[in-house]
Amino acid sequence: MSPATSRGPKTPVDPNAPGPMLRYQSNLPKLPVPRLELTLQRYLQSVRPLLSDEDYHRTEQAVREFEAPGGLGQQLQQRLVARAKDPKIVNWMEDWWLDQAYMGYRDPVVVYVSYFFAFKEDKFRTVPAKRAAAITTAALEFKRQVVENTLEPEYAKGEPLCMDSYKYMFNNCRIPKKPSDVAGMYDPFKNTHIVAIRKNKFYIVETVHNGQQLSTNELEQQFQQVIDNAGHIPALPIGALTAENRDKWTEDREILLAAHPENKAVLEKIETASFVVCLDDSSPVDRDQLSRACWHGDGRNRFFDKPVQFIVFENGKAGFMGEHSCMDGTATCRLNEFVCDGLNRNKINHGSEQVRSGLPAPQQLQFQVNDKVEKAVAEAEQHFDELIGKYDLTVLAYQAFGKNLIKKFKCSPDAFAQMVIQLGYYKMFGVSRPTYESGQTRKFQRGRTETSRTVSNESVAFVKAMENPRLPNEVKVAAFRAATKSQGAYMSAAVNAHGVDRHLFGLKNCLRPNEPKPALFTDPAFAYSQHWFLSTSQLTSEHFAGYGWGPVVSDGFGVAYMIKNEALQFNVACLKDLVVGGKTYKNAAYHLKQCLEDAANELRDMLIADMPAQAKL
Known part of the structure; x- marks a missing residue:
């Protein structure tokens, strides 16, 4: 993002903002509703190169009917404008988009929704525990700035960007539910633990001891204990359930919770964690291998519902996987740039080199399973392997x-x-x-x-x-x-x-259940162009x-x-x-x-x- 100009942004500062990160937030403009005729004109321009003359003339006719005076298009536009002006609604598109593009989407998040970044090698940190510790320290510093609202806002051409989505970055989890998932948000000050996964086994690593954050050397010791404790035999991969179809995962989650009363608390420890660090036992070599390993891995040593997962491999390579529903890639790109650039340029405070005695060891989270859970996990593994294999x-x-x-x-x-x-x-x-x-x-x-x-x-x-x-x-x-x-x-x-797409999306959502769809929305060009x-x-x-x-x-x-x-x-x-x-x-x-x-x-x-x-x- 471009830095702010020396004259400062035109957006006024809110003196009552909770911190520098949100100082422009309340004064950012609301998402506008474009003029109907301009959107329809742009729509026709965008479909023209995709259609034959005959198909284009049909689309032109559908557009003319839609924007006719007194027609349904004009009514939908009025409804959308009214929604945008509603003082109780911050952004007219937000709820619709979150539900229809993400939370209500039922295919697995991995492959269909999630995304990844693969990091360049760190020649100073080729041991997995060492690299995981350094990444964690840097990420915790970024978290501190986010939750304390001291992070500098992002800018584009000197003007501030919305920072609201950063609240979904840490101590957050997508929770499966029918017919639409929900975002689980948890207290970032109360929940200072992270989750490490090794050999499909989940471990709690407390990042604060006696009021002081663990140093990088202390975190390295913690991660090494996880690796040593996990041994060579993988556990039943409960994480594979999060790679399932969302309805199936909703049902499997209930099966898991019903298997034993303790499972609820175990699951909550994962969901409330600041973020996840996956300590994979694979060693990807080339770019394709590393990218695939970050994109989905083996489907077991993950918890795909967490929005922030760092992945560290046996050979010291590393990357990131993000769950996309509440937060787009620009925010997590900044997180990962902060981590990688800060470590590369030695800008991260790693704390004392001395490792304190008496630090609590990482705590393994033990799920209690039964035949139904084992069957659900086996099905999830099979479905994942079949999907990834395609x-x-x-x-x-x-x-x-x-x-x-x-x-x-x-x-x-x-x-x-x-x-x-x-x-x-x-x-x-x-x-x-x-x-x-x-x-x-x-x-x-x-x-x-x-x-x-x-x-x-x-x-x-x-x-x-x-x-x-x-x-x-x-x-x-x-x-x-x-x-x-x-x-x-x-x-x-x-x-x-x-643009065309979000405005048409909003107009379509303004249709009432008993109203017929306008020809614009049933025209084959409408679906094809999207x-x-x-x-x-x-x-x-x-x-x-x-x-x-x-x-x-x-x-x-x-x-x-x-x-x-x-x-x-x-x-x-x-x-x-x-x-x-x-x-x-x-x-x-x-x-x-x-x-x-x-x-x-x-x-x-x-x-x-x-x-x-x-x-x-």
């Missing part, structure tokens, strides 16, 4: 250039990366399809995300021009410039809450070796990317047997990875050839 994940670590060269091309690095993805996809499939890029709306109170629709008339013209060997370089460059300009304009609208064949997003840290998630549709890709100073990185995930348009693609993730590399090379060569001679120096 997916491929691979990483393109592109080292030829990065942000520094892209800026010499006089173009947005994000727009450049998006055009790499568009061109790579077109190379593979010969067509452009609906693409989601995440744009944050945290400049508004409790804002989360808006969809930036990357595919445009200009992007389609660009990819076709690039694949036409007869066109001169200047024509291709002009097409590239037009495409990046279009992408930038839509992203600018999205971050200002003037079928994200490419689900993309950028979060970047020079300290990360990986970042990603799964596809959001069965015939699509999850493409997470980082734009580093001297490198680009694309994480590509999809089904192993990818069926698109009735055709099965084997090894599709690796195919797209190669196409992305080819696209990046071609764009580099094209734009270098177009640069003035002095700019190449």
Whole structure:
């Protein structure tokens, strides 16, 4: 995020704020409701390159009916505006989005919802207990700043962003429930323990003793005791239950609680913990292995409902896995950047080198199980293995250039990366399809995300021009410039809450149970334009070796990317047997990875050839 300007943000400070972190919070603007005609105009522009003439004319007619004076579209707009003005509602979208996009979503969180960061190696900390201890110390310092509200707010272009979601970062847990899960929030001052998992066994590590936080050396001793105590024989993996379908996990949780009265307290210790540290006994070597291990691991040595899980492997490699429901990746990216950068630059206070005598040993949490619990766990393991076995994940670590060269091309690095993805996809499939890029709306109170629709008339013209060997370089460059300009304009609208998708989502939610759906919402183009064949997003840290998630549709890709100073990185995930348009693609993730590399090379060569001679120096 960009730092605040020297003149300071335009947003006024709240003198009654509980601390510096929230000093702008109450004065952030509320999420607006865009003008109906502007959204519908932008919607038509976004679907035009995806549709035939005949289909587009049908969609145009549906839009005309929807926005007709006195029609249902106008009524829905009025209802949504009234909801946004309701003083009891901070953000008109918040509750709907949390329920429909996350808490009410019943597929497993792992693969479908969770995301990961993989860290670069720490050559000073190659022993698992040592690395886990250092990460924990840094994370506890970040927690302290969050719960004491002293953390500096994030900024974008000098203006503060909403910090409300940080309250979900620590001492929080997603609790399975029908028909919609709930967020469990617990006192961060009272609950100072963390949970370590080793060989599927859960341990409580108290991070405070006699009023003083454990030093890094003391935490290292604690983690080593966990590793030693866990031994070589894994326990029944209760954590695998959290990888289940949410309805199934809801039922299994009741089975677990009914098995023995003590299980409730054991489960509460995990749910109330500040965060989880998974001490895996695997040793991933290459980027693909490390990324997959952080994305889902073996499904056993985890508790997938916790929003913050650090993972440390037997060979000292490490990473992070996040549960996504209440908090987006920008917040946890900052947490992980704080941890990694602070350790790398020796900015973390590790406390005394002396280890106090008499520290309580880590306490193993013992679940009491019966045949029903064992059966549920066995089913969860089977379901997890079957699910994970369907997916491929691979990483393109592109080292030829990065942000520094892209800026010499006089173009947005994000727009450049998006055009790499568009061109790579077109190379593979010969067509452009609906693409989601995440744009944050945290400049508004409790804002989360808006969809930036990357595919445009200009992007389609660009990819076709690039694949036409007869066109001169200047024509291709002009097409590239037009495409990046279009992408930038839509992203600018999205971050200002003037995208298409969230507004239409809100209008649809304003329908009453007895009202017929307007043709706009039943038009095939409406569903197709939100079928994200490419689900993309950028979060970047020079300290990360990986970042990603799964596809959001069965015939699509999850493409997470980082734009580093001297490198680009694309994480590509999809089904192993990818069926698109009735055709099965084997090894599709690796195919797209190669196409992305080819696209990046071609764009580099094209734009270098177009640069003035002095700019190449």
